[in-house]
């Protein structure tokens with residue numbers, strides 16, 4: 001069994017601009033809905049400071065270790081890991097961001113998941129350092145932004161969309177949570193926090209609208225009690241919205257995967273980068289061209305886009321020592337002159353392969 005993210009076919013981050021919009025609730029119920037549809041599912045609770053997945057999923061079991069790796073906890077067939085089950089001291093997690101990032105890195109690389117169809121990552125709210133690091137290190141195949149319909153939430157949700165765009169993670173779409181209250185007694189739906197804002201935001205941001213989840217006391221109660229809403233309500237009532245959401249997420253993820261420029265394989269052979277964009281037809285890149293096209297701020301002026309690096313500054317015998325993947329969208333190249341700060345986007349490398357010399361790879 002391989003540890004870490006290699007065991008997951010799809011890795012989807014669930015994000016929000018602000019806290020309290022129901023991002024963790026949507027993650028939990030989407031996980032249960034995907035499981036109900038027959039997929040193997042894992043959840044990483046990315047909120048180190050305020051983990052809520054143990055409560056929502058309904059398990060506070062302590063994880064075991066095997067061969068130096070963490071075995072995830074399982075609830076109703078959904079596997080998960082959270083700081084909430086690691087830190088059982090009852091005390092708040094007080095730590096600086098670099099330490100929190102280190103803890104998250106362990107969740108990304110040190111968990112023995114087994115084969116997973118979907119790994120969902122419940123990101124902490126906001127768009128800071130931790131969220132960005134996760135978005136890059138987790139090699140995400142997709143991202144979902146959860147919002148509520150009020151203007152203040154919608155405006156901040158835009159930041160989440162921007163963040164994933166910046167790091168080239170395919171945005172599967174926007175979910176509008178707490179979209180309207182359906183009264184069980186009179187049958188009427190009241191848009192307590194308004195309605196339709198999520199769809200409007202999706203349209204202005206040109207991303208998909210994944211659907212609405214109603215404001216429903218059953219959703220709140222199942223989360224509070226750690227009860228599986230989907231099996232409890234047999235896929236109807238409040239559970240149906242999450243089953244429908246699972247369908248749109250599955251479709252959106254498949255479409256996004258067929259759109260990415262991720263190569264079949266990358267190797268460094270005799271000091272040169274060799275990429276198979278399609279299996280069986282490797283393309284070798286001239287190292288001088290790659291070094292000259294380095295997009296980092298030392299080689300290209302960030303403000304003007306003017307090339308700083310001169311061709312004569314590059315050693316004629318320059319070679320590549322290794323490469324390092326960055327997210328699913330690009331890689332850093334380590335050159336024999338010690339330079340390694342440029343991120344080469346796959347889309348640009350692909351253009352370069354088809355002959356058009358690229359001077360800017362900037363993210």
Ligand code: ADP
Pocket residue numbers: 016018019020021022023024025026052125177178179213214215216217219220221223224
């Ligand atoms: P976030 O992860 O965005 O901080 P949570 O998922 O913790 O938000 O949800 C905040 C609160 O709102 C919780 O008490 C949760 O049960 C409740 N909640 C979330 N979504 C709904 C919903 N659709 N209907 C009713 N209550 C909800």
